[in-house]
Amino acid sequence: MLDHLRARLAAHLPHLPLTRPTGFVSLTLALPEPPVRLPQLSSGAQFHLTQTHAGELRSGYGVAAEWQASGTQRLQQLAAVARTWATDWQQVDPDHTGYPGFALLGFAAADSAELISLDATDHQLPNALLWIPQIALRKTATAAALIFTVALPTTPERALQQWLALLAPLVTALYPPRAPALQLRALRERGALSLTPTHLLPNYNDWCQLVRQALVQINAGVLSKVVLSRQLTITAGREFDLERLHGALADLFPSCQIINLRHTAAAPAAHLVAATPERLLHLRGRRVEVDAIAGTVARAKSAEQDAALSAALRASAKDLLEHRYVVDAVWAALLPLCSGLETSPLQVMQLNNAQHLWTPVVAEVNAGVDVFDLAERLHPTPATNGEPRATARAWLQAHEPFSRGWYTGAAGWIEPDVTTGGLNADLWVLLRCAHICGAAAELHAGSGIVTGSDPQAEWQETEAKLSAMLTALQFV
Numbered sequence: 001m002l003d004h005l006r007a008r009l010a011a012h013l014p015h016l017p018l019t020r021p022t023g024f025v026s027l028t029l030a031l032p033e034p035p036v037r038l039p040q041l042s043s044g045a046q047f048h049l050t051q052t053h054a055g056e057l058r059s060g061y062g063v064a065a066e067w068q069a070s071g072t073q074r075l076q077q078l079a080a081v082a083r084t085w086a087t088d089w090q091q092v093d094p095d096h097t098g099y100p101g102f103a104l105l106g107f108a109a110a111d112s113a114e115l116i117s118l119d120a121t122d123h124q125l126p127n128a129l130l131w132i133p134q135i136a137l138r139k140t141a142t143a144a145a146l147i148f149t150v151a152l153p154t155t156p157e158r159a160l161q162q163w164l165a166l167l168a169p170l171v172t173a174l175y176p177p178r179a180p181a182l183q184l185r186a187l188r189e190r191g192a193l194s195l196t197p198t199h200l201l202p203n204y205n206d207w208c209q210l211v212r213q214a215l216v217q218i219n220a221g222v223l224s225k226v227v228l229s230r231q232l233t234i235t236a237g238r239e240f241d242l243e244r245l246h247g248a249l250a251d252l253f254p255s256c257q258i259i260n261l262r263h264t265a266a267a268p269a270a271h272l273v274a275a276t277p278e279r280l281l282h283l284r285g286r287r288v289e290v291d292a293i294a295g296t297v298a299r300a301k302s303a304e305q306d307a308a309l310s311a312a313l314r315a316s317a318k319d320l321l322e323h324r325y326v327v328d329a330v331w332a333a334l335l336p337l338c339s340g341l342e343t344s345p346l347q348v349m350q351l352n353n354a355q356h357l358w359t360p361v362v363a364e365v366n367a368g369v370d371v372f373d374l375a376e377r378l379h380p381t382p383a384t385n386g387e388p389r390a391t392a393r394a395w396l397q398a399h400e401p402f403s404r405g406w407y408t409g410a411a412g413w414i415e416p417d418v419t420t421g422g423l424n425a426d427l428w429v430l431l432r433c434a435h436i437c438g439a440a441a442e443l444h445a446g447s448g449i450v451t452g453s454d455p456q457a458e459w460q461e462t463e464a465k466l467s468a469m470l471t472a473l474q475f476v
């Protein structure tokens, strides 16, 4: 395969417009054989985005270019870069795959540059990031391709040298021998399956106190809703296997977006991993889709009990209220930018660890509106922050005893649409996530506090949310 790809690169390189003074060139080559698994390289910058139900996988390796931003203008600064791509990013697709080069777009919950990092799980992520990988992989149910990108101007020799340095380890990882089955008994004997909590912020008593303080603000009419969150740090008996973790999450949460992001080459490298059910936005052409998700109950042991829990969730005044704030805020955010707004009837989204009230919202964006304009108005929704937005944000910054970092930020892909000249994108809210470094992991989960919230029940809800990642971590 390496020889085949090397020969194809050599054949195309002389014809690529590499001497243009600015911008990028991407060359997309179909893979004759789709990879069986998601290729993980042992070091260097890489990201993976998988949604099992959608049958789609995107990965990126190395950095052809990246831009970092922070502050109130962070998204507009990145927008200024991406808006040049229609003219500055040449897409060469000799196999007619229809897959252009794409970038990762991600940002932290808040726009300030400051991130608190624990020694064990240094986040190693900038506040907001736009990143074009040197080699990207895209796989759907029917096809797979590698997309080689280089910043201009360059020479065929330099481009080839950069790509080959990554391609050799990548091709080896594309078609690996079958991984040995997980030896549960051996792991258990080594005590490796036990996860030990090392840090809990806030603890249970402080949590209850904070919920009561939030309720005072809610009863006083200062806040309508605020999404309070927790941080849990754990260690395991061994280093986490990120490849297994990605596979386990993709199996356990097939409707969720699984994200695995390692931005740095520094060792030990930190990974941000998420299995999120919540789409901030999906934009293709002029059509935008947004998930309003809020209102949660656990799963039950039997189908009957489960159905009873779903029915109770649909009828719960408290959950319907916290859900309504999100639907209304999504609607208000989209209204000035879109036409034909439609909300689907209320649904219950059932995940392995929890069930949520869910209202999908779709609309047609007005001409000239792009993913950055939409993200700017939508994020953060009251699903992760609160209502009113600015008051909730200020209250959380004053009361949550840690910095959220990228938890409740967003991440996903963004790519030029070669037919419209616009940008397509798929961004997910970073929930059910962990920062992982070696044998340590830092997890976050939150729950929406509204009139009628009970501190203990809200704590239980965060436990159910944390269990998404904890369950998977126990087996990797």
Ligand SMILES: C=C(O[C@@H]1C=C(C(=O)O)C=C[C@H]1O)C(=O)O
Binding pocket: 227, 229, 278, 293, 294, 295, 296, 356, 383, 384, 431, 432, 444, 445, 446, 447, 448, 465
């Ligand atoms: C804040 C989280 O989840 C959000 C809050 C929910 C709720 O309060 O019911 C449900 C889904 C998410 O929108 C989290 O998972 O940490």
